[in-house]
Amino acid sequence: MNNIFVYLEIEDGIVGDVSLELLTKGRKLADQQKCKLEAVAAGHQLDGIGAQVFPFGVDTLYLADDKRLAPYTTLPHTSLLVNLFKEEKPQIALMGATSIGRDLGPRVSSALFSGLTADCTALEIGTYEDKKAGKVYNDLLYQIRPAFGGNIVATIVNPDCRPQMATVREGVMKKEIRDAKYAGKTKKLDVAKYVSDTDFVIEVIERHMEKSKVNLKGSPIIVSGGYGMGSADNFKLLYDLAAVLGGEVGASRAAVDAGFSEHERQIGQTGTTVRPKLYIACGISGQIQHIAGMQESAMIIAINNDPDAPINAIADYVITGTVEEVIPKMIQYYKKNSK
Amino acid sequence: MSFNIVVLAKQVPDTRNVGKDAMKADGTVNRAALPAIYNPEDLNALEQALRLKSKIDGAAVHVLTMGPARAAEIIRESMYRGADGGFLLSGREFAGSDTLATSYALAAAIRKIGKVDIIICGRQAIDGDTAQVGPQVAEKLNLPQVTYAEEILEMADNKITIKRRLERGVEVVKAPLPLVVTVNGSAANCRPRHAKLTMKYKNAKTTSEKQELSTDYTETFMNHPYLNIPEWGAQDVEHEAKWLGLSGSPTKVKQIENVVFTAKESKKLTADDTEIEDLIKELIANHTIG
Numbered sequence: 001m002n003n004i005f006v007y008l009e010i011e012d013g014i015v016g017d018v019s020l021e022l023l024t025k026g027r028k029l030a031d032q033q034k035c036k037l038e039a040v041a042a043g044h045q046l047d048g049i050g051a052q053v054f055p056f057g058v059d060t061l062y063l064a065d066d067k068r069l070a071p072y073t074t075l076p077h078t079s080l081l082v083n084l085f086k087e088e089k090p091q092i093a094l095m096g097a098t099s100i101g102r103d104l105g106p107r108v109s110s111a112l113f114s115g116l117t118a119d120c121t122a123l124e125i126g127t128y129e130d131k132k133a134g135k136v137y138n139d140l141l142y143q144i145r146p147a148f149g150g151n152i153v154a155t156i157v158n159p160d161c162r163p164q165m166a167t168v169r170e171g172v173m174k175k176e177i178r179d180a181k182y183a184g185k186t187k188k189l190d191v192a193k194y195v196s197d198t199d200f201v202i203e204v205i206e207r208h209m210e211k212s213k214v215n216l217k218g219s220p221i222i223v224s225g226g227y228g229m230g231s232a233d234n235f236k237l238l239y240d241l242a243a244v245l246g247g248e249v250g251a252s253r254a255a256v257d258a259g260f261s262e263h264e265r266q267i268g269q270t271g272t273t274v275r276p277k278l279y280i281a282c283g284i285s286g287q288i289q290h291i292a293g294m295q296e297s298a299m300i301i302a303i304n305n306d307p308d309a310p311i312n313a314i315a316d317y318v319i320t321g322t323v324e325e326v327i328p329k330m331i332q333y334y335k336k337n338s339k
Numbered sequence: 340m341s342f343n344i345v346v347l348a349k350q351v352p353d354t355r356n357v358g359k360d361a362m363k364a365d366g367t368v369n370r371a372a373l374p375a376i377y378n379p380e381d382l383n384a385l386e387q388a389l390r391l392k393s394k395i396d397g398a399a400v401h402v403l404t405m406g407p408a409r410a411a412e413i414i415r416e417s418m419y420r421g422a423d424g425g426f427l428l429s430g431r432e433f434a435g436s437d438t439l440a441t442s443y444a445l446a447a448a449i450r451k452i453g454k455v456d457i458i459i460c461g462r463q464a465i466d467g468d469t470a471q472v473g474p475q476v477a478e479k480l481n482l483p484q485v486t487y488a489e490e491i492l493e494m495a496d497n498k499i500t501i502k503r504r505l506e507r508g509v510e511v512v513k514a515p516l517p518l519v520v521t522v523n524g525s526a527a528n529c530r531p532r533h534a535k536l537t538m539k540y541k542n543a544k545t546t547s548e549k550q551e552l553s554t555d556y557t558e559t560f561m562n563h564p565y566l567n568i569p570e571w572g573a574q575d576v577e578h579e580a581k582w583l584g585l586s587g588s589p590t591k592v593k594q595i596e597n598v599v600f601t602a603k604e605s606k607k608l609t610a611d612d613t614e615i616e617d618l619i620k621e622l623i624a625n626h627t628i629g
Contacts, residue, residue, distance in 0.1 A: 071510075074474070074484055099505040103486045106471035110439060110478035115589030118469040128593055142593065147467060148354050153596045161589040201483050202514045205500070209508035221628065245628050263525075264506070270468060278627050288598045295600060299627055301618075302605075313602040317618060321610025333616040338629045 001088065003036040003060075004029055005163065007081065007095040007104065008053065010043045010070075011209060015052045017217075018096035018170035025123055025173045026094055027057035032125050033139060035091065036060060042080050043070040050186055057178035059185065066191040068200055071207055072100050075199035078107045083194040085112060090163040092141050094123075097167035105167050115158035116165040117143035121172055121269065121292070128157045135159075141166065146269045150289025171217045171273045214248060214264050220277040221247030224267055224294070227254035228283025228304060229323060235260050237327045238282060244331050250274065252290045255283075268293035282323045286311025303327070342398040344388045345452060347445060347460035347476065348381035348417065350410040354465050377413045380461025382529035384522040387491050388459045389421045389530065394494065399423045403448055405433060405441060411545045414568055418540040419532040424565065426452065427545050430572035432583045438467070440587035442475035447576040449480060455517060457499070462487060462521045473521035484519045485512055489526045545570040 006026045009016040023039060030037040036059035041049045044067045053061060064080050081104070085093065093108075095101035097119045109116035122144040128137045141164040143156040158164040216222060223242040225235050235249070242249045251261035253268055267274055268290040279297035284290060286302075286309055294300070295314055302315035303326050312318045319326055352373030385402070392398040402417040402425035404410050414425030428448045436444065449455055458477075463470035470486070477484035489504040492511070503510040504523045542559070544552070545568045549560065560566055573583060581587060608614045623629040 073512075074486075078478075099487055099507075102470045103474060103484070106438065106469075106474035107478045107484070109471075109589075110442060110475040113439065113589060115437065115439065116471060117590060118467075118471060128591070130591075143590075146598070148352075151354070151598065153598055154592055155594040155596075156590050157593045158589050159591060202485065202512050204510060204512050206511040207508065208510075209505070212507055278622070288600075291600055292598070300603075312605060314600050315605045316603060317608060318605045319608045319610065319615070319618075325610045326615065329610065329612060329615040330619060333612075333619040334623075334628065337616070337620050337623055 002091045003038050003088070004033070004092045005085070005088070005090040005094070006037070006039045007093070007101065008039050008041045008049065009096055009098060009100055010041060010046070010049065013045060013048050015041075015049060016096065016098070016170070017175060018098055018101075018168070020053070020056055021170065021173040021175045022094045022096065022168060023053060023056035023058060024176045024178075025168070026092075027178050029092065029123065029125060029141070030057075030059075033091070038062065038088070038090070040064070040081065040084065042077050043072075050184070054182050054184045055177045055180050057182050061184055061186045062189055063186060064189045064191050064194065066195070069191070069195075071204055073200070073202045073204065074103055074107060075201065076195045077104055078111065079195045079199050080189070080191070081108045082111045084189070085163060093163040093165045095165075095167050097169040101167045105165060109165050112161075112163070114161040114163055114165055115156070116167070117145055117156045118167050119269070120145045120166045120168050121153075121273075123166060123168070128159055130159060140164065146289065146292060150269045150287065150292060169273070212264060216248055216250055216265065216267065216272045216274050219248035219274075221245050221280075222250045222267070222274055222276045222278070222294075222297075223247050223280045223282065224250035224252065224284060225255050225260065225282045225323075226252040226284030226290070227258055227260075228285065228306075229255060229260055230283070232260045234323065237323060241280070241327050241331055244334055245278075247276075247278070252284050252287070254287070281311050281315070282327065284311050285309045286314070341454070342395045343452070343455045344392060344398060344400045345449060345455050345458045346381070346385050346388045346400060346402045346417065346422065347458060347472070348385065348402050348404050348413050349378045349461075349464045350375045350404065350406050350413045351378045351464050351466045375409065375412070377416055378461055378464045380463060380522060380524050382461070383524060383526040384459045384461045384520075385417055385420060385422065386527050386529040387488065387520070387522050390527075391457070391491055391494070392421075401425055401452065403428065403445065403452070405429070405444055405448070408545065408547050411548060411568055411570075415540055415543050416532075418543060419537040420530055421533065421536065425568055427568060427570045428576070429547075429570060432573035432580070435585035435588065436583070437588035437590045438469055438471035438475055439589060440583055440585075442472050442479050443582045443587055444573075444576070444578070445472070445476050446479035447578045448571060449476070451571065451576045457516055458482070458519045460519070460521055462523050470521070473519055477519035480519070482517055482519050483514055484521070485514050486521045487523045488520045489523050491520070540566070542566055543568050
């Protein structure tokens with residue numbers, strides 16, 4: 001009872017990275033709270049799930065195996081979690097801030113009247129004093145998230161309602177195996193006890209899921225473009241440089257909103273968080289919401305024709321000039337000097 | 340046969356232009372200090388609603404918004420683009436609402452509207468980016484939901500087929516009505532204002548706006564019922580006080596911090612050939628690249 005739960009996202013029998021990252025965080029929180037880490041898998045043919053998640057320190061794995069639970073639809077997965085949470089009364093429930101987690105989380109939180117904080121960038125345990133009520137709460141989950149387009153960071157708490165729910169984007173938390181031989185237990189759930197037949201009202205007619213072509217998280221070098229690139233055409237320069245250096249192309253929110261690049265390349269608080277060895281920011285002014293997603297890069301080069309662009313403050317090298325001039329030169333001198 | 344489409348729309352502070360007075364001491368948003376705009380994805384939702392309306396005889400689109408008196412602006416804006424009318428839900432009882440209290444209030448207002456066949460809203464609002472209100476309204480009304488909709492493809496036999504744009508793919512689903520749909524920013528842009536409709540509706544007013552008019556236009560509003568925008572307070576919708584505003588909000592703001600990044604000492608270069616070549620050599624030498 002009062003344990004920490006993580007909802008597992010599963011595609012083709014594989015647990016998503018975002019869920020493994022949450023298990024890593026959940027394990028640390030469970031150690032701190034001296035409670036168990038539990039995971040819920042809902043879908044079909046789930047035999048391989050245990051081997052994937054136990055090394056992350058999962059104490060209990062709940063399996064809800066039913067052909068109708070895959071692919072994901074809202075209502076059956078909601079009913080499963082709502083009814084399981086009513087029995088198990090978790091103190092904390094975490095899910096990915098993904099197309100699934102952001103569909104499921106609010107629904108579950110509304111049904112349980114428990115607060116949910118979307119897109120957290122940090123989760124910590126701490127104390128909260130409600131001065132009006134004269135009450136002090138210990139061991140609450142601090143749900144820390146950017147708000148207002150990233151201009152502020154808010155710490156949110158749910159003093160009275162359980163579970164304390166939060167979603168976190170992929171790549172924000174680190175993924176670390178706890179113990180390859182960690183011994184957790186599996187509990188098979190009788191799906192009919194949790195999910196009603198009337199929950200299956202939405203029919204999935206077609207489904208095309210693609211393995212992401214873009215691997216921003218895993219790339220040691222990222223060449224990223226902003227609104228200052230001027231056009232989708234100019235983004236080709238970034239692909240050229242990335243190809244030569246062996247990197248991946250990223251983009252700021254402004255560049256994605258302007259249609260210069262696709263959303264899956266977005267870096268920042270509402271995109272992917274990256275920590276590459278080298279980050280080359282091209283035509284990016286450096287809005288807080290972007291900087292928050294790349295500031296941990298080991299080395300940052302900013303290329304901008306504005307010598308006062310905010311991103312320059314956090315860059316190791318600031319090249320003042322146009323991307324049209326600088327990038328071809330970088331390619332040229334890389335080819336000349338590398339073996 | 341009537342077919343009632345309700346669009347949930349929000350007037351939002353333009354978070355791209357945030358000043359220093361954006362937050363109040365209690366951690367809630369100081370809306371008065373920011374320029375207010377129509378939440379972008381709610382415009383995508385309005386467009387889907389208007390397209391659906393054009394396919395169904397006798398269909399009507401009404402916009403429901405919760406906010407301060409000036410949020411009536413987005414109801415008028417919707418009417419200029421083709422909505423038939425709207426409702427403003429306003430009052431101090433709603434102040435300090437988190438997404439759950441907001442959803443409770445919106446659900447109560449939707450029940451008051453009466454028979455609603457489909458509720459369409461934007462995926463998320465730019466002031467919070469939470470994407471929670473749509474699914475939570477659906478849960479409060481005990482309706483199914485389809486999120487991340489990009490296009491409503493077809494409606495037949497009281498079922499609707501919708502294309503969803505997911506992070507890593509596309510899904511087509513068939514769902515029964517009534518239903519809540521949240522629309523993605525990748526959906527079609529909203530049509531512009533229509534000049535004739537703008538003329539027709541520019542004097543549409545809520546009750547509190549009418550009270551502020553210097554001349555008595557009572558007769559005008561009586562003769563042109565479409566100029567009356569219903570305005571509801573908490574007392575007008577069925578509710579329990581404990582689920583509204585701050586008391587209906589399980590999440591509390593503990594702390595707000597401005598974001599400050601530590602500046603590094605940067606090396607300044609120009610686009611000069613020697614400087615670029617030296618930089619590249621240095622990066623190769625320290626194995627950052629190559």
